[in-house]
Amino acid sequence: MQRLTLRTPDDWHLHFRDGDMLSETVPATARCFARAIVMPNLVPPVTNAQEALAYKSRIEAARPAGSQFQPLMTLYLTNETTVEDIRKAKSAGVTACKLYPAGATTNSDAAVKGITSLYPVFAEMAEQGMPLLIHGEVTESHIDIFDREKVFIDTHLIPIVNAFPQLKVVFEHITTADAAQFVTDASQNVAATITPQHLLLNRNDLLVGGVRPHNYCLPVLKRNTHQQALREAVATGSAKFFLGTDSAPHPRHKKENACGCAGCYSAWSAIELYAEVFEQLDALDKFEGFASEHGADFYELPRNEGTINLIREQWRVPDTVTLPDGTAMVPFFAGHTLNWKLEKSLVE
Numbered sequence: 001m002q003r004l005t006l007r008t009p010d011d012w013h014l015h016f017r018d019g020d021m022l023s024e025t026v027p028a029t030a031r032c033f034a035r036a037i038v039m040p041n042l043v044p045p046v047t048n049a050q051e052a053l054a055y056k057s058r059i060e061a062a063r064p065a066g067s068q069f070q071p072l073m074t075l076y077l078t079n080e081t082t083v084e085d086i087r088k089a090k091s092a093g094v095t096a097c098k099l100y101p102a103g104a105t106t107n108s109d110a111a112v113k114g115i116t117s118l119y120p121v122f123a124e125m126a127e128q129g130m131p132l133l134i135h136g137e138v139t140e141s142h143i144d145i146f147d148r149e150k151v152f153i154d155t156h157l158i159p160i161v162n163a164f165p166q167l168k169v170v171f172e173h174i175t176t177a178d179a180a181q182f183v184t185d186a187s188q189n190v191a192a193t194i195t196p197q198h199l200l201l202n203r204n205d206l207l208v209g210g211v212r213p214h215n216y217c218l219p220v221l222k223r224n225t226h227q228q229a230l231r232e233a234v235a236t237g238s239a240k241f242f243l244g245t246d247s248a249p250h251p252r253h254k255k256e257n258a259c260g261c262a263g264c265y266s267a268w269s270a271i272e273l274y275a276e277v278f279e280q281l282d283a284l285d286k287f288e289g290f291a292s293e294h295g296a297d298f299y300e301l302p303r304n305e306g307t308i309n310l311i312r313e314q315w316r317v318p319d320t321v322t323l324p325d326g327t328a329m330v331p332f333f334a335g336h337t338l339n340w341k342l343e344k345s346l347v348e
C-alpha cells in the first residue's frame with residue numbers, strides 16, 4: 001500500500017503547555033488532528049471552568065490562520081474540587097476531568113491525596129455524563145515504579161469502576177498487559193488511550209547502552225512482554241482502545257539533565273508512528289478505528305467528516321525544534337527515519 005486515507009483523527013490526550021509554547025505545540029497538533037483532549041497540568045493547574053475557558057481561548061488564539069482545530073478542555077481534580085465545580089464545568093462546555101494521584105508525574109504536586117474523598121465528585125460526573133480521565137499509578141515510595149500501574153488497578157481503579165458503573169473512565173496512557181486486560185474485561189464505560197512510545201518501545205530502549213532521556217515518560221516504559229500485550233490489544237481492533245499521544249514537550253536542558261523530566265514531545269511524528277505500528281502488526285485495517293473513530297464514539301462526539309492522507313515516503317524526524325525564544329526541544333524519535341508521511345497538513 002502506498003497511500004493511507006483515514007477519517008481525520010483526534011488526539012485524546014496531550015499537553016500543549018501555555019504561553020509562548022502554544023505557538024509551537026498547537027500548530028504541530030493541528031497539522032493532522034481535528035480535536036484534542038488538552039491536559040490541565042499547567043503551573044498552577046486548571047481547576048475550574050473559568051480557568052479552562054481562558055486556557056481554551058489562549059489555545060484557539062495560537063491556531064494557524066484558518067485552522068478549524070478544536071481543543072477539548074479538562075479540569076484538574078484536587079481535594080478542593082466540589083460538585084458545584086463539576087456542574088459549572090459541564091455547563092461551560094468542559095469535556096472531562098483528570099485525576100492525577102499526587103506526585104505521580106510532571107506538575108502533579110497539587111493533585112489528589114485520598115481518592116475516596118472525591119467520590120461525591122465522581123458521582124456528579126457520572127450524573128453529568130462527564131468522563132473521568134485517570135493517570136493510573138500509585139505514588140507510595142515503597143512501590144516499585146514498574147509495578148505502580150498494576151497496584152493502582154487493584155487498589156483504586158477496581159473500586160472506582162465498581163462504585164460508579166455509569167461513570168465513563170479513560171485509563172490514560174496504559175503501559176502494561178494488566179491494564180490492557182483490565183480494560184478488555186471491564187464494562188463498555190471503561191476505555192484506554194495508548195501512546196506511540198508504549199507501542200514502539202520497551203524499557204530496553206530507555207536503559208540499554210546508556211540512559212536515553214528522550215524516551216523517558218510516565219508511566220515509564222515497561223518490559224517487552226507488556227509492550228507486546230499493548231500491540232496485541234490495538235491489533236484486535238477493540239473499540240476500547242484509542243489514540244492518545246501524551247505528547248508532552250519539555251526544553252532539551254530539562255530532559256538532558258541529571259534529574260531529567262518525564263515526557264515525550266511526539267506531536268510532529270505521532271500519526272506517522274502509529275501508522276508504522278499498525279503496519280508492523282499487519283493491522284492497517286484497524287488503524288482508522290483506533291485513530292479516528294473509537295475515541296469520538298466513547299466521548300459521544302461526532303466522528304470528524306474530513307480525511308487525511310499518509311503516503312509511503314521516507315523522512316527524518318528533525319533533531320531539534322526551536323521555540324521563538326531560542327529554547328531547543330528534542331522531538332520524540334529525533335533522527336529516526338519514518339516510512340509514512342502526512343501528505344498535506346490540515347493547516348497549510
Ligand code: NCD
Nearest residue numbers: 015105106217218248262263
Ligand atoms: C506528562 C507531562 O510532562 O506533563 N509527562 C509524561 O511523562 N507523560 C505528564 C503525564 O501525562 O503524566
Ligand code: ZN
Nearest residue numbers: 015039246248
Ligand atoms: Zn499526559
